[in-house]
Amino acid sequence: MAMRLSEQDSLCIPVPLYHCFGMVLAVLACVSTGCAMVFPGEAFDPAATLAAVHDERCTALHGVPTMFIAELDHPDFAKYDLSRLRTGIMAGSPCPIETMKRVVSTMHLSEITIAYGMTETSPVSFQSSTADPLDKRTTTVGRIQPHLEVKIIDPLGATVAVGETGELCTRGYSVMKGYWGDDAKTREAIVDGWMHTGDLATLDAEGYCNIVGRLKDMLIRGGENIYPREIEEFLFRHPKIQSVQVFGIPDEKYGEEVCAWIVPRPGEQLTEEDVREFCRGQIAHYKIPRYVRFVDELPMTVTGKVQKFVMRARMIEDLKLTEAKTA
8 A cells, every 4th residue: 555554654634525535535545454554533624633643642633724734833833743643645636746846855754645536436546655765756647556557538538648638538447437426527527437537637757646636727829838737836836825826817808817816824924016017027928817816715525626617617707707717
């Protein structure tokens, strides 16, 4: 198993048990290896999670990126002893490279892994290993799990070349039979046994996968394809930015414009011009956010997934735009 869990380990599980992350990647992983399970509480709380790791001397920790960010930026972070931590899984949504680096350097999670998949694929298709080089564990989601197949396709369904971007598809024992009571949705998602994930990805020559973003999140500004995750990864490098999400909103001239919602680090102040100046000369001019909004928190599901559609709808309402303008 990628994390090398054994009866000598104890895993802190702050993720919900009604989700595949908690039930499969946590509980079943422990049951199958003899690893102890530690539950910090009924719902996620960063202080309770840090306290559980400290008190129970946990060697492993799971969480979605927003959970790790909340733990890292907790005002009492330094008072907890996390020195026994070794491994765990960060998954559930795209994992920012800078967050992975902070988790490795300040939480002692030198063997942290990233897992990628869907509930529809039971749930993990790719996972990095503790033996993978650090750069691969921080910039990719690892390599494919045993007994599964993947391919990356262009809009016409043809397999793309190594290193090129396309939609990731998965086939094998883990793919679901279908959506309950929804044959039309099943036929749309599964074609000849291939689960169309809706995620844009690349595969390198060694088989390591990088998730570029969601197919539906890609925006087109003046004919240029823009992948929000690329801009998010860049902005995460700013020392005053805690979290950031980038998405497209309608624009009469360019079809779509780039918008960023940013959560500053506690106690820090940022202006829109600060953000744009940070971008100038570092990323393409058309990728620099035209709209920047600073918020205290991002709208998320109960499982910690960011809801970009909520942010987009609020910006459209605030700026009095209409969806028709995207045509």
